Amino acid sequence: MWFFTNPRIVLGAGSIEFLASLQRQKALLICDADVARLGIPERLADPIRRGGGQVRVFDGVVADPPLENVEKALGVAREFQPDLIVGCGGGSSMDVAKATYALYERPDLTVYDLHPLTELKLGSRALLVGVPTTSGSGSETTWAVVLTEGPGGRKLEFAHRELVPAWCILDPLLPSTMPPRVTADTGADALAHAIEAVASDWRNPFSDAYARDAVSRILAHLPRAVRPDPPLEVREQMHYAAAMAGMAFSNSQVGICHAMAHALGSIFRVPHGRCVGTTLPYAIEFNFRSARERYEPLAPAFGVGAISDAQTMTDRLRRLWDAIGMPQTLEEMLGVGISEFEKRMPELVTRADQSTCVTANPRIPSSRELEQLFWAAWRGERVGF
DSSP, X not given: OOOOOOOEEEESTTGGGGHHHHOOSEEEEEEEHHHHHTTHHHHHHHHHHHTTOEEEEEEEEOSSOBHHHHHHHHHHHHHHOOSEEEEEESHHHHHHHHHHHHHHHOTTOOGGGOSTTSOOOOOSSOEEEEEESSSSOOGGGOSEEEEEETTTTEEEEEEOGGGSOSEEEEOTTGGGGOOHHHHHHHHHHHHHHHHHHHHOTTOOHHHHHHHHHHHHHHHHHHHHHTSSSOOHHHHHHHHHHHHHXXXXXXTSOOOHHHHHHXXXXXXXXXXXXXXXXXXXXXXXXXXXXXXXXXXXXXXXXXXXXXXXXXXXHHXXXXXXXXXXXXXXXXXXXXXXXXXXXXXXXXXXHHHHHHOGGGTTOSSOOOHHHHHHHHHHHHHTOOOXX
16 A cells, blocks of 8 residues: 655745735745745745735755754744645755754654654644745655754654645746856756656656656756846746656655765765755666666657667766756866865764665665675766676
């Protein structure tokens, strides 16, 4: 038995106007400082106020949010007592909004209770809505939350189906402010979500359909999306593709690429999308012998014959990475010396090995194979083991 969980989706230019129809009395908007500087919370607040609601903004979300970030947002929620919580921004803002929503609804719980084996019974106090301003994480459609713990920044992966927002608003006017570098990083993240979803041991016909469509849209539109002032249609297609990829992996699972990326991002403090993009070709080459038949339906998007072998598939991906300026090796991406990388290797392997992202990977790596993968990605070597 399996379940496919989606939010209700409102899409199209100007779709943030839907917020007025919710007619909530108090809305807490959760975002980061950059989103606030762009004036996006005020754009969302306008329809909420026209619907009769008051608005409070928490703009203290930081990248790779630590547990303390959630506590700060939760303090605002408990003081303001909202009946609407809106995550607006990228994946970090969505993660903080979801965790805040859960702990606001259930003050008797901690974030460590946010796992699939509990029954949370959320929704009695507030409605959760996701409004993405980037086209990457897909978190507005998922039941996943990623937070960091402790001074070393170990990434914690939580998930519960009650954390899927009740509504997801995909307004392509919002990501129009993304600079090319952020567009590239978030687009790479979305593509990795879709590719890992089709290879997952937990995939299903519905997740496959969303993933294949997302791959097709991203490969067609990402090179144009990173150019200055891309057409709204291009932004729109990337925005929808990111949400589709989110629904795909949320109802299957990501894999070893994300396990490696979470380890790299937490240790070296590099943006998540860049970590995912750089490691994706190596993860595909490692998985290929176990997942070739799962990758084959992606051939129409990658090109005729592009899935004939691992090298042909990843060569197509590497050409895309060249076009959008994505680093091809960890040495290039991290900007640290080989001695520093070697020193952190045991920790990289341990964190990747302990990641829940490995659970449904089509080929479960040993610790030795994880180390080999990190070194292959550092040197830019093909994965032949």
